[in-house]
Amino acid sequence: MQDQPVTLSDIEAARTRIAGHVLRTPLVPCFSLSEATGAEVRLKLDLLQATGAFKLRGATNAILALPEADRARGVTCCSTGNHGRAVAYAASRLGITAIICMSELVPRNKVDAIQALGAEARIVGRSQDEADVEARRLVADEGMVMIPPFDHPDVVAGQGTCGLEIVEDWPEVDCCIVPLSGGGLIAGVAAAMKAKKPDVRIVGVTMERGCAMVESLKAGEPVPVEEVPSLADSLGGGIGLDNRVTFPMCRDLVDETVLVSEAQIAAGMRHLYRHQQLVTEGGAAVGASVLLDGMIGDPGERIAVIVSGRNVDMDLFTRIVSGEDVDLAAEAAA
Numbered sequence: 551m552q553d554q555p556v557t558l559s560d561i562e563a564a565r566t567r568i569a570g571h572v573l574r575t576p577l578v579p580c581f582s583l584s585e586a587t588g589a590e591v592r593l594k595l596d597l598l599q600a601t602g603a604f605k606l607r608g609a610t611n612a613i614l615a616l617p618e619a620d621r622a623r624g625v626t627c628c629s630t631g632n633h634g635r636a637v638a639y640a641a642s643r644l645g646i647t648a649i650i651c652m653s654e655l656v657p658r659n660k661v662d663a664i665q666a667l668g669a670e671a672r673i674v675g676r677s678q679d680e681a682d683v684e685a686r687r688l689v690a691d692e693g694m695v696m697i698p699p700f701d702h703p704d705v706v707a708g709q710g711t712c713g714l715e716i717v718e719d720w721p722e723v724d725c726c727i728v729p730l731s732g733g734g735l736i737a738g739v740a741a742a743m744k745a746k747k748p749d750v751r752i753v754g755v756t757m758e759r760g761c762a763m764v765e766s767l768k769a770g771e772p773v774p775v776e777e778v779p780s781l782a783d784s785l786g787g788g789i790g791l792d793n794r795v796t797f798p799m800c801r802d803l804v805d806e807t808v809l810v811s812e813a814q815i816a817a818g819m820r821h822l823y824r825h826q827q828l829v830t831e832g833g834a835a836v837g838a839s840v841l842l843d844g845m846i847g848d849p850g851e852r853i854a855v856i857v858s859g860r861n862v863d864m865d866l867f868t869r870i871v872s873g874e875d876v877d878l879a880a881e882a883a884a
Contacts, residue, residue: 554741554798554799554802554803555703555706555794555795555798555799556703556706556707556710556737556738556741556795556799557741557745558741558742558745558746560703560707560710561707561710561711561713561714561738561741561742561745562714563707564607564611564704564707564708564710564711565711565714567610567611567614567615568607568610568611568614568708568711571606571610571614571640571643572599572606572607572610572708572711573598573599573600574715575594575595575596575598575599575712575715576594576595576598577592577593577594577595577715577716577719577720577854578592578593578595579591579592579593580592580593580825580826580855582821582825582826583821583825583838583841583842583855586841586842587841587844587847587849587853588847588848588849588850589841589847589848589849589850589851589852589853590850590851590852590853591841591847591853591854591855592720592723592852592853592854592855593826593828593854593855593857594712594715594716594854594855594856594857595828595857596712596856596857596858596859597828597829597830597834597857597858597859597860600639601632601635601636601639601667601861602632602635602859602860602861603632603635603636603784603831603834603858603859603860603861604632604709604712604735604856604858604859605632605633605635605636605699605709605859606636606639606640607708607709607711607712608636608700608702608704608705608706608707608708608709608734608738609633609636609637609639609640609697609705609708610636610640610643610708611704611705611707611708611711612697612698612702612704612705612708613625613637613640613641613644613646613697614640614644615704616695620695621644621646621695622646623692623693623694623695624641624646624647624648624649624692624694624695625637625641625646625647625648625649625694625695625696625697626648626649626650626651626685626688626689626694626695626696626697627650627651627685627696627697627698627699628650628651628652628678628681628682628684628685629650629652629699630652630656630660630664630678631660631783631784631861632784632859632861633697633699633700634650634652634664634669635663635664635667635861637650637669637697638650638664638667638668638669639667639668641668641669642667642668642669647670647694648668648669648670649669649670649672649685649688649694650664650669650670650671650672651672651674651681651682651684651685651688652664652671652672652673652674652678652681653673653674653675653676653677653678653680653681654673654674654675654676655676655677656673661673672684699732699734700731700732700733700734700735700737700789700795700796701732701733701734701789701790701793701794701795701796702795703795705734706734706737706738706741706795706796706799707738708738709734709735709737709738709739710737710738710739710741710742711738711742712735712738712739712742712856713726713738713739713740713741713742713743714742714743714746716739716743716854716856717742717743717746717747717750718746720852720854721746721747722852723743723747723750723852723853723854724750724751724851724852724853725750725751725752725753725846725847725851725852725853725854726739726743726750726751726752726753726853726854726855726856727753727755727837727840727841727846727853727854727855727856728740728752728753728754728755728837728856729754729755729756729782729784729785729833729834729836729837729856729858730754730755730756730761730763730764730785730800730804730807731756731761731763731784731785731786731787731833732762732763732787732788732789732790732796733763733789733796733797733799733800734796735856735858736752736754736800736804737795737796737799737800737803739752739856740752740799740800740803740804741799741803744803751805751806752803752804752805752806753804753805753806753807753808753840753846754800754804754806754807754808755807755808755809755810755836755837755839755840755846756782756785756807756808756809756810756833756836757780757781757782757785757786757809757810757811757812757815757832757833757836758809758810758811758812759778759779759780759812759879760775760776760777760778760780760786761775761785761809762774762775762787762788762789763789763796763797763800763807764807764809766789766793766797767797767800767801767804767807771797772788772789772790772791772792772793772797773791774788774791775788778879779878779879779881779882780812780815780832780878780879781812781815781816781819781832781866781870781876781878782810782815782831782832782833782836783831783832783833784831784832784833784834784858784859784861785832785833785836806846808840808845808846810836810839810840810843810845812876812877812878812879813875814836814839814840814842814843815832815835815836815839816832816870816875816876817838817839817842817843818830818832818835818836818837818838818839818842819832819835819838819867819870819871820870820871820873821835821838821842822835822838822857823867823871824871828857828860829860829862829864829867830857830859830860830862831858831859831860831861831862832862833858833859834857834858834859834860835857837855837856837857838855838857841853841855
């Protein structure tokens with residue numbers, strides 16, 4: 551474990567740093583999934599964070615870890631989703647200037663949500679690539695500090711506090727199911743939990759459509775993957791061909807990865823809503839998806855499931871929980 555880019559001591563330092571800024575979220579029994587699987591299932595409710603997702607942990611730790619001189623320069627990132635919200639919120643709480651770069655195609659409600667958290671939403675170009683160029687220009691020309699969404703030791707250490715809380719609240723835990731995208735959450739959680747309990751099993755779950763981390767692990771190195779519309783939109787995107795932190799940590803610490811279909815993702819969202827009264831993003835429901843279909847979970851096993859976020863389009867959510875068969879790829883192609 552000491553050879554990893556992020557260690558238990560880094561995660562413990564992050565917990566101390568972010569205390570008072572980020573919730574210690576509850577780990578609650580899920581009787582419906584326990585009954586469905588025969589396992590003992592508990593849900594880690596990180597969707598209760600102020601910005602609606604776990605990302606607040608990593609963004610807050612990364613910003614707080616900056617020297618005062620760097621904080622004074624302000625922070626930036628390119629993100630329309632949970633990371634952008636987290637950077638905006640953390641920076642506002644700390645009195646730091648934040649510019650979140652987005653393209654002209656970003657829906658107005660997302661722009662408004664970022665601005666409501668106290669950041670400047672800078673609209674540039676008609677693609678996220680063009681918006682990313684502006685964020686990098688702010689770093690190069692104006693001295694701002696980039697806060698990456700996942701491939702950064704301080705971000706991973708912050709996300710790892712989620713795993714630390716799980717193993718402290720439930721020392722008997724056998725397995726932790728974690729949504730998998732760029733790997734920031736699962737890398738941190740695995741580092742924390744395996745340091746405390748080496749035999750714990752870490753399972754990453756993601757959508758069948760274009761998961762860059764799974765394809766990269768198969769290839770033995772970071773590879774690009776075509777992004778396809780998915781109900782688990784927060785799990786999309788690449789991991790970076792120059793990935794230095796999350797790829798090696800996922801390679802070394804994650805025990806298993808599982809892919810789920812769009813129908814399974816929808817079933818997970820419906821289950822958590824109907825049985826737990828939880829409004830979840832598709833990417834946050836994938837743990838429930840694999841348990842419902844018996845892909846993970848043995849009778850008597852003690853399983854923690856991270857429910858990572860709630861920032862879902864409510865019109866889409868309503869369609870899904872009402873039982874509609876939603877295929878975003880087909881809708882995008884129509």
